[in-house]
Amino acid sequence: MLPKSSLYRSITAILKKDFLNELRSYYALSTLIMFILTALSSLSMSLGGITPAPHLLAALLWVILFFSAMAGLSRVFAQEADAGTLFTLKVYALPQAVYFGKLIFSFLLLAGINIILLPLFILFFNIDSPRFLPLLGILLLGSAGLAAVSTLTAAMSAQARGRSSLFTVLTFPLILPQFLSAIRLTGTILSAKPPTTGETLFLAGYAVAAITAGSLLFDFLWSD
Amino acid sequence: MPKTTTFALLLWLLTVTTLVFTIVPPALGLGYLVRIMFFHIPMAWVAVLGFLLSAWWAIRYLRTKQMRYHLLSSSAARLGLIFCLLATGSGAIFAKLTWGAYWNWDPRQTTIFILLLIYGAYISLEASVEDPARRANAAAVYTLFSFITVPFLVFIIPRFFESLHPEPLINNAGKIQMDSIMIGVLLAALAGITGLFLWLLQYWMKRRTTKVRE
Numbered sequence: 191m192l193p194k195s196s197l198y199r200s201i202t203a204i205l206k207k208d209f210l211n212e213l214r215s216y217y218a219l220s221t222l223i224m225f226i227l228t229a230l231s232s233l234s235m236s237l238g239g240i241t242p243a244p245h246l247l248a249a250l251l252w253v254i255l256f257f258s259a260m261a262g263l264s265r266v267f268a269q270e271a272d273a274g275t276l277f278t279l280k281v282y283a284l285p286q287a288v289y290f291g292k293l294i295f296s297f298l299l300l301a302g303i304n305i306i307l308l309p310l311f312i313l314f315f316n317i318d319s320p321r322f323l324p325l326l327g328i329l330l331l332g333s334a335g336l337a338a339v340s341t342l343t344a345a346m347s348a349q350a351r352g353r354s355s356l357f358t359v360l361t362f363p364l365i366l367p368q369f370l371s372a373i374r375l376t377g378t379i380l381s382a383k384p385p386t387t388g389e390t391l392f393l394a395g396y397a398v399a400a401i402t403a404g405s406l407l408f409d410f411l412w413s414d
Numbered sequence: 415m416p417k418t419t420t421f422a423l424l425l426w427l428l429t430v431t432t433l434v435f436t437i438v439p440p441a442l443g444l445g446y447l448v449r450i451m452f453f454h455i456p457m458a459w460v461a462v463l464g465f466l467l468s469a470w471w472a473i474r475y476l477r478t479k480q481m482r483y484h485l486l487s488s489s490a491a492r493l494g495l496i497f498c499l500l501a502t503g504s505g506a507i508f509a510k511l512t513w514g515a516y517w518n519w520d521p522r523q524t525t526i527f528i529l530l531l532i533y534g535a536y537i538s539l540e541a542s543v544e545d546p547a548r549r550a551n552a553a554a555v556y557t558l559f560s561f562i563t564v565p566f567l568v569f570i571i572p573r574f575f576e577s578l579h580p581e582p583l584i585n586n587a588g589k590i591q592m593d594s595i596m597i598g599v600l601l602a603a604l605a606g607i608t609g610l611f612l613w614l615l616q617y618w619m620k621r622r623t624t625k626v627r628e
Contacts, residue, residue, distance in 0.1 A: 342559060346552040350542035359538050363531040364559055367566035370574050396566055403562045407555045410476050 204291025456607035464494020
């Protein structure tokens with residue numbers, strides 16, 4: 191077992207590399223932002239400016255977020271496979287460093303997306319007296335779980351045929367429990383009620399379980 | 415597998431089917447529709463059994479890296495998918511005849527649908543990864559990860575969807591609410607379909623291992 195500081199340094203190195211890469215190409219970020227804009231405007235336009243009921247709004251918000259994430263996040267490992275750096279990464283980096291580096295990178299990308307998505311969503315769907323902070327909190331909790339699952343599934347699908355559609359197919363069943371409870375919770379907040387502790391704990395619990403399981407299983411996936 | 419076992423299994427399944435259509439009394443409120451139950455419940459059980467076995471062999475594979483365990487895990491998943499489809503189909507027909515709609519996202523329908531999604535994703539994963547060792551690794555990891563979501567689903571689904579599904583065989587009070595003939599036939603059907611599952615599993619394993627050797 192290596193000392194903690196070494197793992198920490200490897201994680202930050204991977205994060206830094208990914209951010210630099212992203213800043214040079216804007217590939218994942220531009221896809222994510224444009225996908226969100228397209229999905230949001232197509233829904234808002236087709237509904238003609240009506241504000242749907244809270245639980246319907248919540249479902250729309252999460253469907254947009256899920257498919258946007260699916261459009262952008264497969265890039266996290268696919269880019270390494272395309273550039274031919276996957277093998278180098280396997281040789282030089284610790285599996286856990288790769289997992290947590292990519293996980294944090296995905297999470298930060300999703301967090302950035304949420305900060306753009308939420309105000310636009312409130313604007314497009316004319317939501318009166320939105321509770322911005324609780325909503326953002328739920329979105330971030332959901333993003334943590336989504337990042338944990340998608341890091342694993344992106345690694346699985348990076349070297350497969352038809353990887354971007356495979357990535358979505360693989361991720362959806364694994365994210366479902368969190369997806370359903372996040373929609374419920376978002377619906378509660380949108381109908382101007384305080385979020386229930388049980389559901390919030392469930393969401394946080396799922397994120398923790400997904401991160402732990404991902405970390406345990408990633409070693410097997412990475413060492414082939 | 416010896417021919418006598420195959421023959422005995424076939425005989426068993428035929429007898430159970432005959433019993434379902436002869437001695438099983440009509441159920442209160444369901445009438446003779448209750449006959450579907452003797453095929454539906456065992457199929458749903460085997461769909462879940464396939465998932466459990468697949469996860470178990472996935473662990474064995476990751477520990478030992480023996481291709482045999484991957485083949486077992488993958489065959490259990492594929493058979494599980496078939497039985498899952500049959501259970502979903504028979505359930506939908508039963509639902510239409512008793513509560514008026516093929517599909518209404520009842521908790522049990524949701525659960526079995528998620529199982530279908532997981533099985534489907536597993537098979538797409540296997541089909542898309544070319545390298546055998548990498549395919550086996552990814553498949554095992556996927557099965558185990560999907561296994562972790564199960565307790566969460568058990569918690570969230572009853573809160574999300576309303577249920578019309580008939581009471582489980584053994585209800586919360588721990589009492590069995592069923593005619594004794596029905597119970598007997600149902601247990602025989604459960605044993606028969608489980609036997610069929612295991613028979614198909616060994617048959618597929620034999621075919622797939624000879625294919626690997628060639």
